[in-house]
Amino acid sequence: MLEFCCHVHLVSILLVAVGLAMDAFAVSVVTGSVYKELHVKHAFRMALFFGGFQAAMPVIGYLAGLGLKSYITNVDHWVAFGLLIFVGGKMVYESFKIEAVEKNRDPSSLPILLVLAIATSIDALAVGITLSLLTSAIALAVTLIGLVTFGLSFAGVYIGKRFGHFFESRIEVVGGLILIGIGVKILIQHLMA
Numbered sequence: 512m513l514e515f516c517c518h519v520h521l522v523s524i525l526l527v528a529v530g531l532a533m534d535a536f537a538v539s540v541v542t543g544s545v546y547k548e549l550h551v552k553h554a555f556r557m558a559l560f561f562g563g564f565q566a567a568m569p570v571i572g573y574l575a576g577l578g579l580k581s582y583i584t585n586v587d588h589w590v591a592f593g594l595l596i597f598v599g600g601k602m603v604y605e606s607f608k609i610e611a612v613e614k615n616r617d618p619s620s621l622p623i624l625l626v627l628a629i630a631t632s633i634d635a636l637a638v639g640i641t642l643s644l645l646t647s648a649i650a651l652a653v654t655l656i657g658l659v660t661f662g663l664s665f666a667g668v669y670i671g672k673r674f675g676h677f678f679e680s681r682i683e684v685v686g687g688l689i690l691i692g693i694g695v696k697i698l699i700q701h702l703m704a
Contacts, residue, residue, distance in 0.1 A: 523693060524652050528659035530689035531638060534602065534631040535561035536663040542627075543671025558665035560624045564632040566657030572639020573649050580643060587644040588701035594641045595694030598634045602687030638690075645697070 539557055546553060583590055635656065642652055 520646065520648070521651075523696075524646075524648070524655055525659070526689055526693055527638060527642075527652070528656040529663075530599070530602075530687070530693070531565060531632075531635050531656055532660040532663045533685060533687070533689075534634060535565060535628075535660050536667040537606075538627055538631055539664040539667025540671035540674075543668035543673075546668075546672055549668065549672045554665050554668040557624060557627075557668055558661045560628040561631060561664040562657045562661030564628040565635050565660035566653045568632040568635035569639030569642055569653050569656060570649065572636040572641075573643045573653075574639075576640035576643025579640070583644070588698055591641045591644050592694045592698040594637045595690045595697070598637050599687040599690030599692075599694065602634065602690065603684050604687075606684045606687065 539554075539561065542557060543549065543554075580587070642649060646652060
């Protein structure tokens with residue numbers, strides 16, 4: 512039984528990682544379409560920034576959540592549900608507003624990468640608060656979030672170079688729906704217990 516619970520927990524963390532990575536993936540696709548000459552170093556640098564920030568933000572949220580945990584123990588499932596619904600809903604809403612990276616800017620420059628990495632990882636901060644209420648396996652969670660984001664961002668740059676802007680809004684919707692689904696699952700599991 513313990514093995515099954517651990518497996519389900521790992522699947523949930525992977526789904527959160529994929530959901531969070533969709534922002535970075537969508538931006539990577541858009542950015543990839545901008546490059547005239549795409550080199551591996553461009554994709555690697557973007558993936559490293561996105562994966563690193565996506566892994567760091569939940570740690571900050573997790574630490575903040577630990578401070579609040581004793582105050583919200585009785586309603587932690589509602590807080591987790593609310594945060595995931597908010598983040599997922601925000602992603603779905605923003606999927607209709609994706610803007611292309613400006614054509615006259617170098618998307619691999621440090622200032623632009625920093626802005627894009629921070630912008631795509633803000634949602635991970637809220638998810639970190641949720642993780643503090645649900646798990647003590649933060650190292651596993653942030654490692655998976657960082658690795659999934661790195662891999663999808665790296666691939667996204669090449670997909671963008673090849674296919675342009677066809678996918679980016681659909682990617683955001685899928686990521687948002689995954690997070691909303693996990694929020695609903697958490698609430699139902701807690702109310703049924």
